[in-house]
Amino acid sequence: MYPRQFDYVAPSSLDEALAALDANPGAKVLAGGMSLLPMMKMRLLSPDMVVDIGRIGGLGDITDNGDSISIGALVTHSEVAASGLVQDHGAALATAASWTGDRQVRNRGTCCGSMVHADVAADQPVAALALGATMVAASSGGTREIAAADFFVDTLMSALEPGEILTEMRIPKVGAGTGSAYDKLGRRGGHTDYAVAGVAASVTRSNGSVSAATVAVTGVGSRPVLAAGVADALVGSDGSDAAVEAAAAHATAGIDVLEDLYGSVAYKTHLAQVFTARAVKAALAAAG
Amino acid sequence: MKVSMSVNGRQVSGEAEPRTLLVHFLRENLGLTGTHVGCESSYCGACTISLDGQAVLSCTMLAAQADGADITTVEGLARNGELHPVQEGFWERHGLQCGFCTPGMIMSAVTLLEENDNPSEEEIRRGIEGNLCRCTGYHNIVRAIEYAGAKMRGEEPAPAEWENA
Numbered sequence: 018m019y020p021r022q023f024d025y026v027a028p029s030s031l032d033e034a035l036a037a038l039d040a041n042p043g044a045k046v047l048a049g050g051m052s053l054l055p056m057m058k059m060r061l062l063s064p065d066m067v068v069d070i071g072r073i074g075g076l077g078d079i080t081d082n083g084d085s086i087s088i089g090a091l092v093t094h095s096e097v098a099a100s101g102l103v104q105d106h107g108a109a110l111a112t113a114a115s116w117t118g119d120r121q122v123r124n125r126g127t128c129c130g131s132m133v134h135a136d137v138a139a140d141q142p143v144a145a146l147a148l149g150a151t152m153v154a155a156s157s158g159g160t161r162e163i164a165a166a167d168f169f170v171d172t173l174m175s176a177l178e179p180g181e182i183l184t185e186m187r188i189p190k191v192g193a194g195t196g197s198a199y200d201k202l203g204r205r206g207g208h209t210d211y212a213v214a215g216v217a218a219s220v221t222r223s224n225g226s227v228s229a230a231t232v233a234v235t236g237v238g239s240r241p242v243l244a245a246g247v248a249d250a251l252v253g254s255d256g257s258d259a260a261v262e263a264a265a266a267h268a269t270a271g272i273d274v275l276e277d278l279y280g281s282v283a284y285k286t287h288l289a290q291v292f293t294a295r296a297v298k299a300a301l302a303a304a305g
Numbered sequence: 306m307k308v309s310m311s312v313n314g315r316q317v318s319g320e321a322e323p324r325t326l327l328v329h330f331l332r333e334n335l336g337l338t339g340t341h342v343g344c345e346s347s348y349c350g351a352c353t354i355s356l357d358g359q360a361v362l363s364c365t366m367l368a369a370q371a372d373g374a375d376i377t378t379v380e381g382l383a384r385n386g387e388l389h390p391v392q393e394g395f396w397e398r399h400g401l402q403c404g405f406c407t408p409g410m411i412m413s414a415v416t417l418l419e420e421n422d423n424p425s426e427e428e429i430r431r432g433i434e435g436n437l438c439r440c441t442g443y444h445n446i447v448r449a450i451e452y453a454g455a456k457m458r459g460e461e462p463a464p465a466e467w468e469n470a
Contacts, residue, residue, distance in 0.1 A: 018345045018346075019324055019326070020324045021324070022322065022323070022324055023323055023324060024323065025306070025323030025367070025369055027369065027370075027372075047367075047370075050365060050366060050367070050370065051347065051365060054365050054366070054367070055346055055347055055365060057324075058345065058346070058365075059346070067323065067367075069367075069369070069370060071370060095359075118347075118435075119350070119434045119435030120360055120413065120417075120431075120432060120433075120434060120435045121347075121350060121353055121360050121361050121362045121413070121435040122347060122362070122435065124359040124360060124361050125361050125362070125365070125366065209434065
């Protein structure tokens, strides 16, 4: 399986890459290639030009900004999963990265690439939603920040405009009392493969009750999406198992659950509730 | 376009189209047909090679992306006619039947043991999660990797299960 022919450039600077995108409206950005290249091989995508950002310096680091951490565009799933900074401030993302694809895919595929690809059943976008991540998009006109909550527009569609490159994703650092977790059922069972249903949760406890909660669901609808009803039910509760299970009943409230090869609407709704309860309980345990 | 890389310790270069996949560059330009083309859709792992020390899928990577990289394929493992411990393990513990998945399975195992030369059975099974084998049921592959790990640690491998029967 070969992709259709295309022109290829591998610029060494971000400015050159952005200029190449401006000059070639049909161009696609290549980082790890774990989503783009299979789509090109299956001829679902046939860009005129591929702009390989893999040789641009400064995009491959996880950095501590003081109040947030940045994950550069070229940071791989393996690197996210192994990062102490990510484990400390965004355990849901570290777990989601460790369950993305398989070992070979994690060694090449990038966290930011997974965001931009915006697969309906990907693991890491819901972690970004739950953690309140910010996407930093560069274009020749400058940079703009997009909240994760505004980033996942629809199936395989992010808020990134043509001519923009997602250069980093920022996650706010968290202190004591806040914890996050991700749990899912994979298509091949356990945690393997895309999520039939997966849930990321971030919670904060203070004075014996849940003071903040963000929960997001993947695999069940047309996009990774916040489960606002769960968060609303959790905040102010005592975080007991009974309270969590009552809140989890709202997992798909307001979400148009879609049937696919992996499950019916009823099954996916059930899974979303089960994994919401599991992820929230794990996040509460991590919050201490 | 011209691409250059180190393959099995040898500096090589050749002409490739931008769309040439690394696995085809290895097989067709360099004649290294040990790396297999299996599913071509990033599931089976038959095309696994070591790229700068990491297991990657050579069918889901452009040759151009590997320009300047340090690559090891299954052909680069044996030294002076001596099998690599992982190759020896697959031989000694019957880690293959048809052999189609074997080059990728071996490269996954080699990179796994380079990262951790004493993996648990669970770590071995997780380490080869990206490699599908339709013959063996994986049992003897796990034993082969355990054998190789012991050899690489300088220990005597556990006897084969059939020797205890």
